[in-house]
Amino acid sequence: MRALDEEAFQVDAYLDELLAIPTTPRALPETIEPDVEAIARVVQRALSRFHPSFRFEERLADRLAMEARTGELAARGASGPASPLESPILADLPEPLTIGRIGRVPLSGATLAPATAGAPNVALELRGRGGLLLGGAIASGVSLAGAALIARARRARAEQRWQELS
């Protein structure tokens, strides 16, 4: 075993040189048989390094970049507003008269791309729909309140007339 260790060490040292400077001829130490060189070179040629496809490499690079961005946003979110999608909408709520255009109101959420005319995309569409839904709900609320006010005014007027008649 001792001799094997010694031999293995010598071969390992030789491989260090072979792999470091593969094209330069070198003198083998006397303790190593010349065939070591031959077989090591054959194995070296047989075991090549492979590169993945460019497409795969770039796709994974993009995925890692996306992970980095997500992590960055999460880190920012921890000290900022709890929900980047909701709070900016509520903070930037326009006047009721412009509520129908909420879909076009630039939102300050970091995850959303700015709304640009002539460049439709899914995010923009969804945001538009969300805005419209939200705007519709608020508009409905305003309408109900208005109807209640009118009804209340009418009822007060009717009560007044009733008292006058009686």
Add this chain to the structure above:
Amino acid sequence: MFQKGRERTKAATQPIPFDSDRPAVEAARRDPRRFDALYRKYVAQVYSYALYETRDHHAAEDLTEQVFLRAFHGLPRFHEQSDGADSTFRVWLFRIARNALSNERRRERRHPEAPLELAWDVAGPEDPPQAVVQRDELSRAWLAIERLPAERRRALVLRFVEEMSAREIGEVLGRSEGAVRVLIHRALRSVADQLAAEALATNPEHDPRPRRWWRG
């Protein structure tokens, strides 16, 4: 040329003083977008390792993706000294690859039906007859490597393809540096034996050069 005795023992126990990837690792810790540099540097190495282990391009891609995603998310927990004095980013990355492979094998329990004919992908020289000879030689060598026990083959791949030192391979495989040296030495001997036996079988007149080295 070669160190002997005390000198050799000293060299074997000396820790690697500096991980050449340390600046890139620290940069990636500060700004995760800088992980790209480490990724570009090691993507081919990890992919090659995965390809030799799985013998399937798609499986190798999946595994490479897993390894880098795990490394990306685990980078804040990576410390050079925590896993031993010789632990470097590269060793850590290959440990992730090795663990991912083990998990994958446990999960799927599948083994390739056909050996991967990697030798055929190696570009030959321009001279056709020479190319044929070389291809044949490489093909036979690859088949001999293919027949090696998994741990020996793995050690050869890490040594020749990834150009790792015996010390690094030991860190990846969880073995001592000396054990790795012996593993590689035996692997080479096995390949040489197989090639010699094959040459003798195809040509009984074949009189190989003295091969005292691989007679054991």
